[in-house]
Amino acid sequence: MSQYRVQGKGRVSHGKPVSFSFDGKTVTGLGGDTVASALLAQGTHLMGRSFKYHRPRGVVTAGSEEPNALIGTSRGPGRFEPNTRATMAEIWPGLTATSQNRWPSLEFDIGAVNDRMHKLFPAGFYYKTFMWPKSFWDKVYEPVIRSAAGLGVSPSVEDPDHYASRYLHTDVLIVGGGPAGLAAARSAAEAGAKVTLVDENTEAGGSLLSEPGVEINGQPAWSWLESELASLTALGVTVMTRTTAIGYYHQNMVGLCQRVTDHLAAPQDDQPRERLWRVRAEHVVLAQGALEKPLVFDGNDRPGIVLAGSALTYLNRYGVRVGNAAVVVTSHDSAWFTAFDLAAVGTTINAIVDTREAVREDLLAQAAALGIEVLTGHTVTGTSGRLRVNSIRVNPITGSTVGQGRDIACDCVLMSGGWTPTLHLFSHTKSKLAWDAEGKTFLPAETLEDCQIAGAGRGLWGIEAALVDGAEMGAKAASALGKAAASATYSVASDRTGTGEAQKELPTDKDLTSTRAFVDFQNDVTAKDLRLAVREGMRSIEHVKRYTTNGMATDQGKMSNINGLNIAADALGKPAPEVGLTTFRPPYTPTTFGALCGYHKGAHFDVTRKTPIDPWAEENGAVFEPVAQWRRARYFPNTGEDMDTAVMRECIATRASVGMFDASTLGKIEVVGPDAVEFMNRMYTNPWTKLAPGKCRYGLLLGEDGFIRDDGVIGRLSDDRFHVTTTTGGAARVMDMMEDYLQTEWPDLNVWLTSTTEQWATIALNGPNARKLLEPFVEGLDLSAEAFPHMSNAICTVAGFPARLFRVSFTGELGFEINVPARHGQALWEKLWDAGQQYDICAYGTETMHVLRAEKGYIIVGQDTDGTVTPHDAGISWAIGKKKPDFVGKRSLERPDIVAPGRKQLVGLLTQDGSKLEEGAQIVLDPNQPIPMKMVGHVTSSYESDAVGKPIAFAVIEGGFDKIGETVHIPMPDRTIAATITGTVFYDPAGDRLKM
Amino acid sequence: MLLITCPYCQETLPEAEFTYAGEAHIARPADPSSYSDEAWRDFLFVRSNVKGAHFERWRHFHGCGRFFNAVRDTVTDRFLTVYKAGEPKPDLAKLLEDAE
């Protein structure tokens, strides 16, 4: 048993040792310990190094607000987590914990050289130091910042754990299981409300866990707690521990992160590591308590300097004394009780230093009875000790004069600058705060949510006050739900209430250039940095925050925000509320990506849509690519072929005989009704009135701004029925846009819209032998060029399956698209495949489709257009029904900037050296102009082409149509490529092959 | 995640079922060709961008599929009312009074 463990004290299991490793050494704690309490029990305070200066740091709190003691925890490969707060990490046999931000060791850290050079790292040093010279950025500043930045080390392999996600609906959600939360739960549950109470700690109880000496309704605190929890469970209250409310969203939605297995030595395989709850509560009671503030003085960050309230928790909850010889430094009564409790178990209290002149008589009397020296009206002006504090310098204050300093030896310092209500969740919903001038802190004011705040969270102090307030707020919540509620009464004995005085940085007699009084421990921000920021012109706390990084670390300034504000306000000579409080944002504490992702990872990250013919493609060795949510066959390599070789072969085979392509992903919308043709006239640029049933037309869809949104071949099946196709990625957008116009602009039109994308499997046959292959399968239709010419459609049967047959082509070859009900897609594909063997049929994928269409000058919306391209820019003005009075986007085609010269226009490019261009490459007119060059456009599509005999490309180029035949230049990292501007149709410009 | 009432379904449902569709009561003119360049620009691009009560369109995308109108406070994210497409613009002063 270590000398710091107090036998029989606390809620740890004294008979149950638990061993784990910290930085490779075995540490033995007790069941119920955290890493922090177990290390403190063996006298270790040094647990980390600070972020910027690499100063040695010890644990300073006992809760989730801990800024210093950040460690890595691991239970094997993939199960490593950086930046775990040692104060929250429960120990279990086999846990591996490591300190962070140090090399080679925690005791000796090379990075601490930053500390000696701290004058080089003033506030705003990021903005000042790295501005100049520009050439230093890539080679010096960025590598230095990257290697120095960040806390901890990222995990290097995939997380093998799984994470769960649940919804929860409850009448009353209570956040915080301290006295206020427990009392609120009783009131609400007794009124008949369904109550859920959550607490981030391993057990409910809150401040009661640190105050066993209190008596509630005649019972000692801990036995009252035990019977109260049993009673609440009997009342139907759900109590969830190890569960942090991470965010409070509108309309009473609260996000909870429940830690399920991190504390277990041997979790079951089917247990999720964490569970994210999305709670929708009729009413919320926030009973989160208050957080203790540090005092700001030179050297306030040495290991061994701990918040007084946390030292009380270590003693009474974990049975650990934080040291043998303590000095208490405070501006609040609460720290005195820590001194008294520690004195009672053998820690020598060398002094209680209080910044206040006058302190309560009963406290003075008790200190005197214990023989403790009391120094009121004193300040602290320094500490010493490299890896652990060994003395503290205190000075009397007379008026505004700091008197002679005196060193007091110690091995720990317990400090308290008073308490800040925990308002984070309350602020998440933009609820309003009010400045409490007396307490120099913010208190909750108005909220639009159905929410109450109880206890220390609204500035009340003491256990009785918390119980009474909690009971009342729980009753209010139940009443708001229409339930008759009463508040239980509570009488508390030995309640240790108190008050205090908020401080800015403590006065000192030292030369300020040599002092280091920390405000934000995690980001190493000192009081001096804050005052410098104000001197350099920062006026709002939001600017001060960003300039100094105060409150921007992973603890979101839980300890530092109010101290920072009070110091900045003092420097500005303004009242604090005029300087403002920075915004609190979810999550309340750092939350794993795993919990936020939940089930949405791997194959479940997004939907993968597969066509009915996908199994055949997979079986036949297709290489797939994602297109929107679809996975599509990109090419079908023969053994040993790379993509370029396979695509070249597929292109040649299709143009020579026949190729087969799964076009099922094309978006399909059925437009039906007496007003269908009028609707089509208004939506699409093209005229539809004269298109006869049985015919098809290329349809072009614009946005109201005149830019191309989508395109596709549209077949008129009958007077009142159109089969509209869209791009693969655009289907849902087009459908939404059509619905929008139909419902909100033209509700008078009698039209129905139905998405039929997944109802039809679509097989495209292309090539000179396409008809010969298809003809034997078709019944009830003459497929001859005369009877069924290009751009025809018909309803027929193909291989006995009901079909919609389109004679269309996206390759420039004789082409058919056969739509059959999705369930017959693969059967038809296989029949055509078998029959196609006599024609050396070739299955081709999206890559070959891209090449074949480019050779013919067909655009792909979204590749050759980018949302700023008009029909004229794309060279397809012919698709506009010029006689139509109106269609979506028509008026915009006359907008001044759209008719102005110099717009980027879609043209072809042929390189003069026969090399293939990079898609996305930028184009210039004069390759010898000074850098930065004027870029006049970019390459949108680029392919090797067998049919053309050399690589081809499309590009958008300013004024391109007037530059046909001219040379442009494409600067690349290794050379500049010259290319000639051409038209976009490279193959069969007369279209003879379509008409076969 | 907001809770939104669909005026067609008469149900209050999670935001995930809905899609946002921009400012409401900007009707497409019956004859766009009669619009000046400036008037057409305003129709296309100029929006009120209010801080406070905002008339806006939502679609119950994963439900009945209908577009409807809502008045939402852009500061608090609170819905003051929802109503069907085509119904007249509600009286804002009265809505704000009712919300008090």
Ligand SMILES: [Zn+2]
């Ligand atoms: Zn609905």
